[in-house]
Amino acid sequence: MAVARKIKIQAFLGNLPLFNDLLAEELDRIALGTVEQHLERGQMLYRKGEPSTGMYCVVYGQIKLSSTSAQGDEKVVEIIGPGASFGEAVMFMEKPHLLYAQALADSLLLQVSRQVIFDEIDRDSAFARKLMAGLSRRVHSLVSDVEWYSLRSGAERVIGYLLRQPLEGDPAGGYRVNLPTSKNVVASRLSLTPEHFSRILHELAEARLIAVNGREVAVFDVERLRAYHPRA
CATH class of the missing domain: 1.10.10.10 (Winged helix-like DNA-binding domain superfamily/Winged helix DNA-binding domain)
Incomplete structure (x- = not known):
């Protein structure tokens, strides 16, 4: 059973843009530091202020990233769907989570540990560049959002x-x-x-x-x- 589970994780990660250039042995190493997380609709993955232990990839379902004001008003920052990843920024900063993450539907996630990502960065500078490019796209998207909501x-x-x-x-x-x-x-x-x-x-x-x-x-x-x- 363990071998089948490992192959499943490798196959999924290998199809993600972030990991699709990695060799089989590199995917092996990352899969060893990856665990499945099943969430029911409405279940919290993490709350603001909780420590970050890695990044997440959505296999199926939807994850809402949001913040809450002191008055209890919620602002949805992003909705993450299948094939997308999140949590990379705070993982690199080694800071607590800045947002809440909650399942909008029954979801399956893969949590990739911070240490296995850091180890792979040390081995492969191209992988580090892909991570940086992904983070840059996320920042660009958020800036575009702010501009759109401010001017429209x-x-x-x-x-x-x-x-x-x-x-x-x-x-x-x-x-x-x-x-x-x-x-x-x-x-x-x-x-x-x-x-x-x-x-x-x-x-x-x-x-x-x-x-x-x-x-x-x-x-x-x-x-x-x-x-x-x-x-x-």
């Missing part, structure tokens, strides 16, 4: 978010967008209150640009939606 209206944020999601359908019959998580979580991710998010969806529906049915959003005309000017 709520409606522009919602439209941009919808158009960045995978679209199912065709121009003749229209498209469908399936929200990856609850509307409250999406609203927080866009720095909107749930009420404001709902009003924007209603406004877009009144303009006959979309129709909303639970988490499914029908997009009637992508170009009209992209060109829509929100109400004053």
